[in-house]
Amino acid sequence: MKARARGSPAVPPGWRPATAEDIATAAGVSVASVSRVLNNTGRVGAATRERILKLAAELHYAPNAAARSLASRRSRTIGAVIPSLENLNFAIGIDRFRKVLRQQGYTLLLASSDYDNDKEEAQARAMAAHGVDALMLIGSSHNAKALGFLAARRIPVLLTWSCRPAAAGKPEPGALPCIGFDNFAAATHATRYLLDLGHRRLGVIAGGTVDNDRSAARVGAVAAALAQRGLPPPLIETSPASYLVSEGKAALHRLMRGKGAAAPTAVMCMNDILAYGALLAAAELGLDVPRDVSVTGFDDLDFAASLSPSLTTVRIPAEAIGNAAAAWLVDSLEGRQPALPPLLVAELVIRKSTGPPAAA
């Protein structure tokens, strides 16, 4: 069916969208009744209800969102500002978020911050001006000004993705609600797995950690796990551009270059893209994975299982987060006072890119 600008016979030329008043007039009732029926609020006789519903359908009635917002002081619109759409994991989570929202009659306003808290604040203000009923933010590190502003405007905020254990389930008073998983715990788990395999010298490849508490928590967890066992701190390579395989590649080269026996026997990458780059670099260096060096990722993107060797990585519950966040926010806005779900789990998926160090 080809595109065409005109020609549908369904609608006369000088057409104006039907209003609630049109329906009221046609049905011989008041706009109040129309509003009641269409919003399922207040009692209305079964007969008139039928009539109104029928007319609404016939006239292709769709409520004017602006008028509705203005009168009700609710926009049925929810904002989300995420670091970047180019991170597939966020894209997947947001897609679920939007779908659940729409099923409940809400619309998503989306913005991205490029991993910059100041931009995030600007976006949050723009969303406030657009009258969002609530806002979803990624992570737990945000500008105090932004949060203060949102609180003052009484705009509910839900943090997602990364939670400290205490913030999920039942947040301590004064803290913002959060739905997500514990990045620190997940990275700790992965680190211990490597340590239990016999590794002693670990390398870390991370994206920026500045306005990124997820990444910061993960890197911190590795260091902490190592320290706890009295091992030397990890060799850390960070690069601001976190989602380029070329960055992962370059970082592994830096990590191994001229280190000789001091080179790490395992390298933990803070996302799968970087891990992929690392795998590529290992091949270039003639290093066998996992014999010469083990590599882990984070995210479990589609391709992780297909790499060779297949990638050991931490699976992030992006869809679950999107679903739960949308559901909770809507329930919350509708006054149902939903309980915050417990911390979600990020599961370590063990595949072929990790093994005991050759020397062990």
Next chain:
Amino acid sequence: MKARARGSPAVPPGWRPATAEDIATAAGVSVASVSRVLNNTGRVGAATRERILKLAAELHYAPNAAARSLASRRSRTIGAVIPSLENLNFAIGIDRFRKVLRQQGYTLLLASSDYDNDKEEAQARAMAAHGVDALMLIGSSHNAKALGFLAARRIPVLLTWSCRPAAAGKPEPGALPCIGFDNFAAATHATRYLLDLGHRRLGVIAGGTVDNDRSAARVGAVAAALAQRGLPPPLIETSPASYLVSEGKAALHRLMRGKGAAAPTAVMCMNDILAYGALLAAAELGLDVPRDVSVTGFDDLDFAASLSPSLTTVRIPAEAIGNAAAAWLVDSLEGRQPALPPLLVAELVIRKSTGPPAAA
């Protein structure tokens, strides 16, 4: 800086966003003047203008979007419905689109259709109800009902991504404006390149082509180019789930299995993810790329250059499309009657995954 729900001293507890009337009162003028100043419409004395602007800043005034829309019958909101956010190329294009829009004071309403024109129609209607001033759609194949509806509601529609040559630059009367590139031409170019290398038996791995004119055009172009030189038609493998490397992998296996000397010497994949899968499958089959089989992709995603062998692919101007589409739409809504840019170019990027067939 840690999250906290309260505590910013900047805003008193029982605070209500400032309205135009607040400013008017404070400045000792009427709301009409305030509106005029804030919208740069109608003449206002320099002195009062100053005063109003100053007050607006002090009171952190932000116009109420709903009221503005209701009164002006323009929402300064633009909708976009794309097939899927999980396609990185769309994510990149949309991100640019949104950024340009925001710079111009417009807000993006985003939805996805899962490559299903009926869902697209539903989303378009939802956007209409939300009062979008214009709508951006991907590709040139859409439900007539949806298009008719949009035309009846006088909602300007801009097609993007894929254009037939005639639709860009200056569309023929009655056709919708389009900003994008010519998929048919791009695929034709890639096919001829392979043919010139000496290939005679081509394979094609494509995602779904049902509500996807981009994919359909590409596949059609391959067949046409082959026919034009009197060669046998391509072996085509399509799979509905187009963005999984596992699909690409399976498809290449099907393409080569038991074909012997009749197996294609070159396989064209309609996106880089599928191409990546194909490369993986080739390795599994012990096939050398490009000696035993050449592989091409489409998109030129970040990783394409890093694969081994690096991938020959068609670079899609996603960012340029996003930029141009937003700019044109805004100019158009503001009555500036912008000219439609000429067809954009999708460039063939030749790398190492293609070469002459072994037999040649």
Next chain:
DNA sequence: CTGAAAGCGCTAACAT
């Protein structure tokens, strides 16, 4: 150049 006034289409008391 500026103010007054009339809505935009809908919701939400308050009546009946």
Next chain:
DNA sequence: ATGTTAGCGCTTTCAG
């Protein structure tokens, strides 16, 4: 159970 009546905050004639 249904109608009446006010606005929501802003833009926009139309006067002055």
